[in-house]
Amino acid sequence: MEYSIVKLVHLLGVILFMGNIIVSALWKIQADKTGNPVVIAFACRLVNMTDLAFTAFGAALIIVGGIGLFHATGIAISDAPHLTIGISLFGMAAVLWLVGLLPLQLYMSRIATQTAAKGQDVMPAAYDKCRKLWGLVGFIATALPLGALYFMIFR
Template sequence: MEYFTVKFIHVLGVVLFLGNIIVSALWKTQADRTQNPVVIAFACRLVNMTDLFFTAFGAALITIGGIGLFHATGIAISDAPHLTIGIGLFGMAAMLWLTGLLPLQIYMSKIAAKTVQAGESTMPAAYEKSRKLWNIIGGIAVLLPLGTLYFMIFR
């Protein structure tokens, strides 16, 4: 592929990926502050939907574009330690998302939906515990890609 094509794919992936993880965290945090199970359930559903599309699709575009850029530029990974660090941080963020955030989000969404179905006005303790863990893991999962962005731009 041509350099500008793969660069466009890569940058589009970064915009979708970073934009979604930051906006999702904001939506979810603001919904939790309302303490309204209906609002929280709605936000949880949207976070799950947008994560599966924008985060996963963005990550795929980042990967495809990144591999394409390696081929288009002929850069050897051994000649670019900043790329190795950036790729490592991105990989760690992906693992956190797959093993921590995604399962927690699905679990919290189920709790919120059941709470709304039961007509309850407060979220159960299990949700609150999960929310706190999600905030910690999510904070790290946002910082890692921002670190990746730093190493990819400021060699």
């Protein structure tokens, strides 16, 4: 029973985490394509909200479920190099999100909100520069957990 519960928690976390990072990126990319500061500000606000609600919560469930699976199965991490690789990739994604994506998202949200509040029709160059960096860092931060998922499933 314990194994099934922690596996459910772990998988629910993966679904919330992976689903949100992919869907949020798509929302924001589509909003950026409009060039409309009001739409962009709204999308930035949603990305920040859903990151807290789903990405962070999903990551917490992944961690709790993963630790629970270690206890339930009795697997030693030294006996499972695929788990070490998966955990490392997940950890690298977390660091990128905390030190790269999150500060960029908050800054871009502030720029977009101020631009929309001033009634301007064009996003400033600073936003575009951040948007490009966010796209690059976000691609890497999405590829890392996809790699972790691969190692967790296919060993």
